[in-house]
Amino acid sequence: MLFDSHAHINSEKFDNNREELAKWIEESDVDFVMDVGCDFESSVLSVENAAKYDWCYGAVGCHPHEADSMDDETLLMFKGLAKKPKIKAIGEIGLDYHYDYSPRDVQQYWFRRQIGLALELGMPIIIHDREANNDTIQILKQEGAFDTKVLLHCYSGSAELAKEYVRLGATISIAGPVTFKNARRAVEVVETVPIENLLVETDSPYLAPEPYRGKINMPMYVKRTAMKIAEIKGMDYEEVAKITCDNAKRFFDIE
Numbered sequence: 710m711l712f713d714s715h716a717h718i719n720s721e722k723f724d725n726n727r728e729e730l731a732k733w734i735e736e737s738d739v740d741f742v743m744d745v746g747c748d749f750e751s752s753v754l755s756v757e758n759a760a761k762y763d764w765c766y767g768a769v770g771c772h773p774h775e776a777d778s779m780d781d782e783t784l785l786m787f788k789g790l791a792k793k794p795k796i797k798a799i800g801e802i803g804l805d806y807h808y809d810y811s812p813r814d815v816q817q818y819w820f821r822r823q824i825g826l827a828l829e830l831g832m833p834i835i836i837h838d839r840e841a842n843n844d845t846i847q848i849l850k851q852e853g854a855f856d857t858k859v860l861l862h863c864y865s866g867s868a869e870l871a872k873e874y875v876r877l878g879a880t881i882s883i884a885g886p887v888t889f890k891n892a893r894r895a896v897e898v899v900e901t902v903p904i905e906n907l908l909v910e911t912d913s914p915y916l917a918p919e920p921y922r923g924k925i926n927m928p929m930y931v932k933r934t935a936m937k938i939a940e941i942k943g944m945d946y947e948e949v950a951k952i953t954c955d956n957a958k959r960f961f962d963i964e
C-alpha cells in the first residue's frame with residue numbers, strides 16, 4: 710500500500726509508454742498516484758488521466774517556471790479544471806529561484822493568485838519551493854494559505870523550517886533525494902517531522918531514488934523512499950507505507 714503523492718504521469722516522457730507504465734503501476738505496491746499539472750496543457754492531461762485510471766487523481770496549476778504564461782483568462786480556465794472529477798488540489802504552484810525561468814515578481818504574483826483560487830474553492834495546495842524558502846513561507850502566511858491544507862512537495866528546506874511548517878498545520882512530502890549518499894539534510898527532516906505529517910513522492914519522471922538515480926523515475930520507485938524513511942525512523946516498511954498512504958488519502962480527501 711503506497712501513495713505516490715506527486716508524479717507527472719502527464720509528462721511527454723511517458724507519451725510513448727503510458728499504457729505500459731499504467732500496467733507496471735497496477736502490478737506494484739502503489740495504489741494511488743497524484744498526477745500533478747505544471748501548466749494548462751499538462752493540467753488538462755492530468756484531468757484526463759484521473760478519469761482514465763482508477764489509481765490516478767489529479768492536481769491542476771501553473772508551476773513557477775511557467776508563471777510567465779499566465780493571465781486572468783487562464784486562471785479562470787484552471788478554475789474550470791479544478792472542478793472536474795477526481796481533481797483534489799491546486800498545484801504545483803510556488804517559487805523557483807534556482808532556475809528563474811520566469812521573473813521573480815511574476816512568479817510571486819501568480820503564486821498569490823493561485824493560492825487565492827485554492828482558498829476560494831476550498832482545495833488543498835501543492836507547493837514547489839526551490840531556493841525560495843523565505844519568500845514562500847512569507848507569501849503563504851500573507852495570503853492566509855494555512856486556512857486550507859498545504860503540502861510542501863519534494864521538501865528541500867531545513868529541519869527547523871519543516872518544524873515551523875508542521876506547527877502551521879502543513880504536510881511535508883519526501884522525494885527520492887533522501888536516498889542519495891549525501892542526504893544529511895533530508896535525513897534530518899525525516900528524523901524531525903512526525904510520521905503523521907509525512908507523505909512520500911517520486912516527482913516522476915524526475916529525481917529517481919537510488920538505485921535508479923539518473924534514470925527516468927516512475928511511481929513504483931516511491932517504494933525506495935518509503936524504505937529509506939523506515940530505516941531512518943526505525944519503523945517497518947509496511948507501517949511507513951500504510952501510514953503515509955493514509956496521510957495522503959486524508960490530505961487529498963480520498964475515500
Ligand SMILES: [Zn+2]
Pocket residue numbers: 801836837838862863
Ligand atoms: Zn516541483
Ligand SMILES: [Zn+2]
Pocket residue numbers: 715716717745801912
Ligand atoms: Zn513536480
